[in-house]
Amino acid sequence: QVQLQESGPGRVKPSQTLSLTCTVSGDSVSNGDYFWSWIRQHPLKGLEWIGYINYSWTSYYNPSLKSRVTISLDTSKNQFSLKLSSVTAADTAVYYCARGSARHYFQHWGQGTLVTVSS
């Protein structure tokens, strides 16, 4: 059974870089059938796709975040990571990692981790 687990600091200071890691079990991030994705949800609001990466390091990002986002793979640890630079309070959200299919839907999600941007 595929499982994903987010990890990283729960609080980041304004202007710093938010860094999160997703550890995958039950599948390999080298699996060419899937895209490894980050999605966030602002408090009491909707879902926002951040971006994703596949086994060949092809990546796509939300145009509204593209200038600040990097998603990368660590195949040796079966993980993928998110870096979001120059954060502000508007980046406070629950961050989810998810496995995306070739048809671009998400059947497996992590439990989510709340990241608060505050000094």
Next chain:
Amino acid sequence: SYELTQPPSVSVSPGQTARITCSGDALPKQYAYWYQQKPGQAPILVIYKDTERPSGIPERFSGSSSGTTVTLTISGVQAEDEADYFCQSADNSGTNFYVVFGGGTKLTVL
């Protein structure tokens, strides 16, 4: 940018049928997907490729598509179906690619 529009809320009594719509210009060309999210939990996929239901999702959940609107129908609504529902699609027109979610619909079971 591509947008998906959902009603903020839908209310039904137990046993009735709930219909949640999602509108977007690219929906005639792109599949839509539906997720259920309960408080404090990650979303769960309930419909994919407009009308398909993943294994383990009750048969009372169904999806349909007509032009620029897709609809999630929950027949014989149960109290446990009270949740937020989000539609999702993708846009790969031109040189851009991105995934988009609707704003979500809160389903209240009266």
